[in-house]
Amino acid sequence: MKILYFSWVKQRIGHGVETVTLPPSVNRTGQLREWLLDRSPGHRAALADAEVLRVARNLTYCDWEEPIADGDEIAFFPPVTGG
Amino acid sequence: MVRIQQEDFDPGHELALLSQIGPNVGGIASFVGLVRDMAGGRPVTALTLDHYHEMSVKMLENIEAEARARWPLLGVTLIHRYGRLSPGERIVFVGTAAAHRQAALDSCSFLIDWLKTDAPFWKEETGPAGRQWVAPRKEDEERRKRWRQ
Numbered sequence A: 001m002k003i004l005y006f007s008w009v010k011q012r013i014g015h016g017v018e019t020v021t022l023p024p025s026v027n028r029t030g031q032l033r034e035w036l037l038d039r040s041p042g043h044r045a046a047l048a049d050a051e052v053l054r055v056a057r058n059l060t061y062c063d064w065e066e067p068i069a070d071g072d073e074i075a076f077f078p079p080v081t082g083g
Numbered sequence B: 001m002v003r004i005q006q007e008d009f010d011p012g013h014e015l016a017l018l019s020q021i022g023p024n025v026g027g028i029a030s031f032v033g034l035v036r037d038m039a040g041g042r043p044v045t046a047l048t049l050d051h052y053h054e055m056s057v058k059m060l061e062n063i064e065a066e067a068r069a070r071w072p073l074l075g076v077t078l079i080h081r082y083g084r085l086s087p088g089e090r091i092v093f094v095g096t097a098a099a100h101r102q103a104a105l106d107s108c109s110f111l112i113d114w115l116k117t118d119a120p121f122w123k124e125e126t127g128p129a130g131r132q133w134v135a136p137r138k139e140d141e142e143r144r145k146r147w148r149q
Helices: A007-013 A029-039 A041-047 B011-019 B053-070 B101-118 B138-146
Strands: A002-005 A017-019 A054-057 A060-062 A073-077 B002-005 B027-034 B046-051 B073-081 B083-085 B090-098 B121-127 B130-133
Touching: A002 A007, A007 A041, A007 A073, A029 A041, A029 A054, A029 A073, B002 B053, B011 B027, B011 B073, B011 B090, B027 B101, B053 B073, B053 B101, B073 B101, B090 B101, B101 B138
Parallel strands: A002 A073, B002 B073
Antiparallel strands: A002 A017, A054 A060, A054 A073, B027 B090, B046 B083, B046 B121, B073 B090, B121 B130
């Protein structure tokens, strides 16, 4: 599964993209966020607080209950500030 | 029409293109967003925009489609820049063409409000004190909600 990070989430983790192989127990976006916390201190610093994060599955905003599958592109980022 | 690009754009040229859509165009509205040299009382020397390219394209196309569903528009142009910009530089262009002014003006306002809350761009300000990511503004979310009613 391809995972993307943007803005300060990317900075804290140290890179903007990674590919992961999920264990069978991880099949929703919220479970994925929790599972990623243990990958590095940077992941924990970036992803610990779900309240300040947004998540998208395959280019569409979703919530933390969204089902995920291999082949999906999941992105984690802060609330947007464009315009 | 949606464009996401690093380079500058020419608002005059974009307006000319909208005016050339056809003789049924009776009014064009536009908004141009610029980089300010101050933010929250702090000087800003540069603004860097991170973005999620494929999703930005998709979200801007969705926003354009939503505007076209709500108003009888003859043309829509949405341009958003990314990368490092200096104060005074243009960031965003919204242009709408319609037979009558109200559709053009209202849809232009709608488009910039939706773009601010839905398009995945993130601003980072650079100033004498260093760099910091811009926090989302509550007013932007309120303005977007207004259009749901």
